[in-house]
Amino acid sequence: MKKYTLIFSVLSVFALSASAQTYTVKSPDHNLRLVLNVKDSITYAVSYKNTQLISPSVIGLKLDNAAIGAGAKVLSAKPSTVNKIIRPLYGKDAVLTDNYNELAISFTGNYKLLLRAYNEGVAYRFVTGLKDSVKVMSEQAGFNLKGDPGATIAETDNYTAWELAYHQYKSIDEIKADKHAITPALYSYKNGVKLVIAEADLFDYPGMYIKKKGGNMIGEWAAYPATTKMGSWGNFVSVVTSRENYIAKEPGTKEYPWRVIIATDDDKTLLNNQLIYKLSKPSVLENTSWIKPGKAAWEWWHDAILPGAPIPSGMQNRSTQLYNFYTDFAAKNHLEYMMIDAGWSDNYDVKKPLKRTDIRAVIQHANEKHVGVFVWCVAAPLLKDLDANLDYLKEIGAVGIKVDFFDRDDQLAIKQLQTIAEGAAKRHLMVDFHGCSKPTGLQRTYPNIVNYEAVRGQECSKWDLTANPVHHTTFPFIRMLGGPLDYTPGSMRNKSKETFKPIAEGLPSTQGTRCHELAMFVIFDQPLAVFCDSPTEYEKYPVIEQYLSAIPTVFDETKPLAAKLGEYIALAKRKGNDWYIGAMTNWDARDINVDFSFLPVGATYTADLYTDAADADKNAGKYEHKTIIVNRSTQLNLKLAPGGGAVVHLRKR
Known part of the structure; x- marks a missing residue:
């Protein structure tokens, strides 16, 4: 009573x-x-x-x-x-x-x-x-x-x-x-x-x-x-x-x-509101030990162009040798996966790999390097003979599939998402849905769904102006409420608002500073973080490689620090004893003060700090890196350039 x-x-x-x-x-x-x-x-x-x-x-x-x-x-x-x-x-x-x-x-x-x-x-x-x-x-x-x-x-x-x-x-x-x-x-x-x-x-x-x-x-x-x-x-x-x-x-x-x-x-509470997840059915999978979020190298966004690489590159040279190069980069930098996009198989029949790539040899080489392989396929042909197609993908050794071009959310299309997730789970295959409707909690029921697209992502920098810092400080408050997204961050060719131009074929660039781009790995929810740029581009910046190798894709705790819809975001996430802080702004320069009072009493941390350089408003690729010591009494002022950002990696001393 x-x-x-x-x-x-x-x-x-x-x-x-x-x-x-x-x-x-x-x-x-x-x-x-x-x-x-x-x-x-x-x-x-x-x-x-x-x-x-x-x-x-x-x-x-x-x-x-x-x-x-x-x-x-x-x-x-x-x-x-x-x-x-x-x-x-x-x-x-x-x-x-x-x-x-x-x-x-x-x-x-x-x-x-x-x-x-x-x-x-x-x-x-x-x-x-x-x-x-x-x-x-x-x-x-x-x-x-x-x-x-x-x-x-x-x-x-x-x-x-x-x-x-x-x-x-x-x-x-x-x-x-x-x-x-x-x-x-x-x-x-x-x-x-x-x-x-x-x-x-x-x-x-x-x-x-x-x-x-x-x-x-x-x-x-x-x-x-x-x-x-x-x-x-x-x-x-x-x-x-x-x-x-x-x-x-x-x-x-x-x-x-x-x-x-x-x-x-309070706008910032939207950044960690998980009501949609809570309202959705719990996992129906008994064994989930094979589901492992992580980071992936990827060839599509930069047209498989590898400037300075010792092998032929570009879309016309996609081959076993080229994919092995990406796999070696992934292994060297502790990326768990290689994402092989469109072009490895017949678009209408996933069981017909193209002769230029020996997909079995690529996956075998990746296994030897302890790198898993995701492969791209089209939803409608996959569904025509789903069991046989999934059996084939499992048999060649893929650990996951990127399923594209649903382009609908009527009842039949929504059912297809569940059917694929269920069939993939039976074969211990993870799923990255593309060309799909927004997430509504199915990823809780089938946690082998590690990402959804359903966002105007980095790919759009190839053809228009929509993937910009205003967009980046808007959709985390709205779209991300539904669940994870495959934005594909990581561009190392960063441009200011005045200098950016879309490049459809060749090596594209992105809007916003280098540190704005790095902050995406903290702020955006992406259990499978797919790196958009070329391995040879990352290798030019060893300290950034160090950060990208270290940053996890899933966390133990999230603390929104400051935020305003369409203007700025500052967020802290913890994995184990390490903390990661990401901050980004729209096209307005601003200062963001970070109060470290969320840290434990008596603990000190070594903090790697990546910030916009003084001239990043004109040269968006310019950044500064330094190491400082912080504790819960520290107050840190981050100066963000227009379209700028900052990241901090804290390691307990």
């Missing part, structure tokens, strides 16, 4: 009557409040620190034989509180606190609505227990944002794009109704509060977008594919040519995805 008295002090449930019934779920710290109203329909509202952010908004599911939420009648409401520990297999924290209040409301018609409130955000999901399978004709997910907030969103007019730049609106009134935003989507209130709309635990259901309708935001989903054909780039992508009048076909018993709302008045 004492337990439930405590729960009801947090969850206020008003008595059922003929009028509307109202239920309130509060976060453990009481800052967030989700209020549900049940009458002719089901509506919810969200408040943060006593200010309403989302006014009453209708939610429900329209099925072919039922209307979930319409004319709802409550049977029971069961509150509970959970406070436990999650220990991820890997990530940016070794331990997560899973603390929330939940209300499970049962309705006539054999369905439930689960409401949860965490300190990080609130969420709801429908759960059905129907006898027969159903078609989901549509879903109602309203987000009636109060007070005309601004928006930082990535927009599209199709259902095939997630590698997008973010557009900033001062007011949602400016948003056009003919586009929709990918999720997570961020909205900024005039009182400084940021609100993010997202989803979690997405299985066998289309991904959610946000669009404007009647001045409010609502969810939108791609309809179920009726017919498809091979087309798009390379003519090897499954393209939808017609769609049904429903969005999904589901079993009668189904847990629908969580609809997630994150709110905070």
Whole structure:
């Protein structure tokens, strides 16, 4: 009784009557409040620190034989509180606190609505227990944002794009109704509060977008594919040519995805908000000892050009000899992997390697050097005969696959991600998804998924200006909430805003300083960190090689130090006894003061410090390296050039 008295002090449930019934779920710290109203329909509202952010908004599911939420009648409401520990297999924290209040409301018609409130955000999901399978004709997910907030969103007019730049609106009134935003989507209130709309635990259901309708935001989903054909780039992508009048076909018993709302008045907390991960199903894999995050050499971004190398290089010279050169570089610099991209096999049949490369010999050489090999393949041809294709990739000795060109997130495409992850796991193959929709927690359920793309990444520096320092200080607050990303950092050809030009073929460069680029290895979440530049380029800078060899890709603890959306980020991460600090700014020069009070009492550290050189605003590749001694009393001022950055590696003395 004492337990439930405590729960009801947090969850206020008003008595059922003929009028509307109202239920309130509060976060453990009481800052967030989700209020549900049940009458002719089901509506919810969200408040943060006593200010309403989302006014009453209708939610429900329209099925072919039922209307979930319409004319709802409550049977029971069961509150509970959970406070436990999650220990991820890997990530940016070794331990997560899973603390929330939940209300499970049962309705006539054999369905439930689960409401949860965490300190990080609130969420709801429908759960059905129907006898027969159903078609989901549509879903109602309203987000009636109060007070005309601004928006930082990535927009599209199709259902095939997630590698997008973010557009900033001062007011949602400016948003056009003919586009929709990918999720997570961020909205900024005039009182400084940021609100993010997202989803979690997405299985066998289309991904959610946000669009404007009647001045409010609502969810939108791609309809179920009726017919498809091979087309798009390379003519090897499954393209939808017609769609049904429903969005999904589901079993009668189904847990629908969580609809997630994150709110905070401190931007930096978004950098370590793992609510989407917490809401997703735990790992279904019993043996995970073979899943090993790490760093990888890679040939594609710089067109396999190796200036000064003693062997022929360039895309036209991709060969066993060339890949062995990359493998040797990886082994020398303690990189766990070599990523072999498109061009080693027939794009339409992964079991047909091209004659110029003896893939078995490459993998055997890599094994002798204790380097694992990931190989690239295309999603649609892989899925045509998934078991045989995965068996072949395992048989030749690959440790992982980079699967590209899904280009959809309708129900069938979302199911394909799970099918590949499950099939790969049975063969102890890790997966790096590319050309895919954003992560929504599947990587917790199948931790052999070590990365997703779904970000406008370093590759875009080959053809436009979108991969820039403003972008780098924006997407960690939004896209990274969903999970890890394959940005492919590590450029050693760094340019200022004035001197940068895209180079599609040849040796590309990037926007921002050298230290801005190095900071990505701390700030970006990337269990598989794929190095974009040439081995011979890294070899020009021994102290940078030293840093890149040392930096891990997964950590035990993450501490956001200072941050403002679209402007700057400073973050500290710990692995064992070592700490790594990364700082970056947009195109504005600024000073960031690092307070080392997070270090243990009585401990001293040797700190390798990499900072922008005094003239890095003009020569972005210029940097300074020095070693200092620090403890928890140290205050360090980092001077960041326009598009600049800094990194610090602390080793306990």
